[in-house]
Amino acid sequence: MRDILExxxxxxxxxxxVATATVVSTERSAPRDPGAMLAVSESxxxxxxxxxxxxxxxxxxxxxxxxxxxGARLRTYGxxxxxxxxxxxxxxxxxxxxxDELDPATIDPLAKAIEEERPVARVVPVSGPNAGAERLVxxxxxxxxxxxxxxxxxxxxxxxxxxxxxxxEVFVDSFAPRPNMYVFGAVDHAAAVAEIGRFLGYRxxxxxxxxxxxxxxxxxxxxxxxVEWPDRFLERSPVDExxxxxxxxxxxxxxxxxxxxxxxxxxxYIGAMGSRRTTEQRVELxxxxxxxxxxxxxxxxxxxxxxxxxxxxxxxxxxxxxxIEVLRAPKESRAxxxxx
Amino acid sequence: xNVLVEAGRLxxxxxxxxxATVVGVERPASARRGDHAIVTxxxxxxxxxxxxxxxxxxxxEGLLALxxxxxRVVRVEGGCASEGTIELLVEPRLPAPLLAVVGDxxxxxxxxELARTLGWRVAGELQEKAxxxxxxxxxxxxxEALQAALAGGAxxxxxxxSSKRGAAVLAELRAxxxxxxxxxxxxxxxxxxxxPSSQEEIAVAILAELVAWRHTRPSSPEQLVEPAVAIDPVCxxxxxxxxxxxxxxxxxxxxxxxxxxxxxxxEQDAExxxxxxx
Numbered sequence: 001m002r003d004i005l006e007x008x009x010x011x012x013x014x015x016x017x018v019a020t021a022t023v024v025s026t027e028r029s030a031p032r033d034p035g036a037m038l039a040v041s042e043s044x045x046x047x048x049x050x051x052x053x054x055x056x057x058x059x060x061x062x063x064x065x066x067x068x069x070x071g072a073r074l075r076t077y078g079x080x081x082x083x084x085x086x087x088x089x090x091x092x093x094x095x096x097x098x099x100d101e102l103d104p105a106t107i108d109p110l111a112k113a114i115e116e117e118r119p120v121a122r123v124v125p126v127s128g129p130n131a132g133a134e135r136l137v138x139x140x141x142x143x144x145x146x147x148x149x150x151x152x153x154x155x156x157x158x159x160x161x162x163x164x165x166x167x168x169e170v171f172v173d174s175f176a177p178r179p180n181m182y183v184f185g186a187v188d189h190a191a192a193v194a195e196i197g198r199f200l201g202y203r204x205x206x207x208x209x210x211x212x213x214x215x216x217x218x219x220x221x222x223x224x225x226x227v228e229w230p231d232r233f234l235e236r237s238p239v240d241e242x243x244x245x246x247x248x249x250x251x252x253x254x255x256x257x258x259x260x261x262x263x264x265x266x267x268x269y270i271g272a273m274g275s276r277r278t279t280e281q282r283v284e285l286x287x288x289x290x291x292x293x294x295x296x297x298x299x300x301x302x303x304x305x306x307x308x309x310x311x312x313x314x315x316x317x318x319x320x321x322x323x324i325e326v327l328r329a330p331k332e333s334r335a336x337x338x339x340x
Numbered sequence: 341x342n343v344l345v346e347a348g349r350l351x352x353x354x355x356x357x358x359x360a361t362v363v364g365v366e367r368p369a370s371a372r373r374g375d376h377a378i379v380t381x382x383x384x385x386x387x388x389x390x391x392x393x394x395x396x397x398x399x400x401e402g403l404l405a406l407x408x409x410x411x412r413v414v415r416v417e418g419g420c421a422s423e424g425t426i427e428l429l430v431e432p433r434l435p436a437p438l439l440a441v442v443g444d445x446x447x448x449x450x451x452x453e454l455a456r457t458l459g460w461r462v463a464g465e466l467q468e469k470a471x472x473x474x475x476x477x478x479x480x481x482x483x484e485a486l487q488a489a490l491a492g493g494a495x496x497x498x499x500x501x502s503s504k505r506g507a508a509v510l511a512e513l514r515a516x517x518x519x520x521x522x523x524x525x526x527x528x529x530x531x532x533x534x535x536p537s538s539q540e541e542i543a544v545a546i547l548a549e550l551v552a553w554r555h556t557r558p559s560s561p562e563q564l565v566e567p568a569v570a571i572d573p574v575c576x577x578x579x580x581x582x583x584x585x586x587x588x589x590x591x592x593x594x595x596x597x598x599x600x601x602x603x604x605x606x607e608q609d610a611e612x613x614x615x616x617x618x
Binding site: 028031033093192195196199200201305307308309310311313314317318320321324325328 | 453454457458459478502504532534535538540541544545547548549551552554555556
């Protein structure tokens with residue numbers, strides 16, 4: 001939905017009625033994730049997509065019916081494997097799509113919250129008597145109902161998902177702020193890691209105690225530059241399970257306190273750069289500081305997947321790949337836990 | 341002509357060359373520290389790094405660097421009677437790999453954007469000289485694009501698809517008569533298995549696989565240049581390998597000569613000439 005929010009705001013300003021079709025869940029592989037949205041205006045203008053183009057014509061017709069007063073509806077497009085092959089679909093999955101009329105009142109507050117990076121969930125019951133009655137739930141709202149509480153739980157985890165609440169199915173679309181990536185060590189590798197971090201949707205902070213290295217010219221992609229000892233910075237900064245901490249200084253003087261501070265958080269990813277030798281020495285130093293073997297397993301070192309990376313940009317790709325691998329796994333199981 | 345300007349021009353055109361830089365001088369010597377020269381794959385030398393006294397060594401090392409992709413430091417002692425010793429850094433400058441991405445999908449656009457940050461050359465359509473081809477046409481002519489990519493010389497051919505869809509595409513290609521050897525060249529689904537789902541994550545997974553592919557090939561980078569010319573170890577002349585009538589094999593290495601005289605002198609005392617050429 002994020003990708004078409006500007007168009008929706010423009011349509012709202014012009015006063016046109018809008019029907020939206022939202023992917024609320026998928027089975028097996030699907031071209032787009034839950035939350036993907038196609039919108040159709042009264043004049044037949046279209047924005048966004050729900051698949052790669054394969055079910056769009058059918059969805060467009062459903063949206064037209066909704067605009068004509070036909071009522072909200074949940075549709076399933078199962079794509080049999082042979083059929084998928086014939087119509088040239090990239091996948092043999094199934095998508096569940098909810099089509100209803102957009103409540104224009106939610107558009108502006110939603111856009112504002114996203115711009116201010118204030119966590120918000122758009123909550124839409126897709127079955128039962130309240131189907132289509134959407135509302136926004138903020139992380140700091142005082143909620144008293146079960147739907148609100150469920151939405152806040154999902155929002156905290158950054159999850160967009162279809163959940164069963166009581167007798168009804170409810171779609172919760174989480175617009176969580178960008179997760180944080182903290183890069184310690186203002187080295188060349190840090191610039192490349194910051195760049196790919198931004199690309200993956202992180203809010204990137206580069207932090208180093210040495211002021212002369214922490215300059216905007218060296219780190220044009222960083223959202224924030226901080227001159228401070230990394231361990232002090234971590235003590236005062238927000239960290240959650242989506243946070244990635246990349247320790248790139250490979251200088252024990254900075255590394256050891258930074259890693260100890262990182263292990264004291266619930267950061268989802270901690271990586272440390274350095275040769276195998278540096279890594280071995282670092283492990284010994286951390287042990288001497290009382291860090292347990294269990295805690296040491298949380299540190300990915302040497303940082304990055306083993307892909308033979310040489311240049312800073314290649315190292316950044318190996319770090320990004322490892323981040324995805326590490327942070328994806330727990331996220332998936334968390335979603336299942338909420339749904340079941 | 342400024343040698344570095346010429347180097348920049350060759351690099352911009354995607355053409356390979358070796359760059360020689362004087363890093364050490366023991367006088368008397370006509371080269372100065374920081375002097376540059378370029379060696380082309382054809383064995384031509386542009387620039388001044390000691391002139392005729394060092395030329396044959398610089399050209400030989402430049403060609404070797406282009407062939408194995410490794411930089412080297414070379415010491416030329418007494419290249420001429422009047423000369424002292426100079427030390428050169430000879431680096432291969434091979435063109436960045438060319439990645440062709442087929443298809444106008446979000447995954448394709450994202451991959452191209454990311455590959456550019458790595459310094460790779462990127463094309464939005466199939467190219468004959470592509471080192472790597474990724475098909476992200478999302479079901480629109482996947483089979484045709486794969487057949488075309490396999491027919492070219494690309495070392496990496498990947499298909500962006502779910503495993504299921506990928507298997508169906510492979511089955512179709514098999515039915516069209518492609519042999520197993522060709523099918524085995526297709527990486528499907530393209531990219532390391534990171535369990536990714538967003539377009540950005542798929543692009544990272546593919547790029548990570550491309551980096552690994554680039555660095556785990558037997559000789560390191562893309563487009564190593566097989567030398568077209570060699571240096572006669574006896575007289576120091578440049579000899580075109582394809583036309584060389586006189587060759588000799590010494591300890592498994594083939595040497596090329598300007599004529600029978602040089603060859604027979606080499607065969608009488610190979611070690612002496614190889615030592616002198618070092």
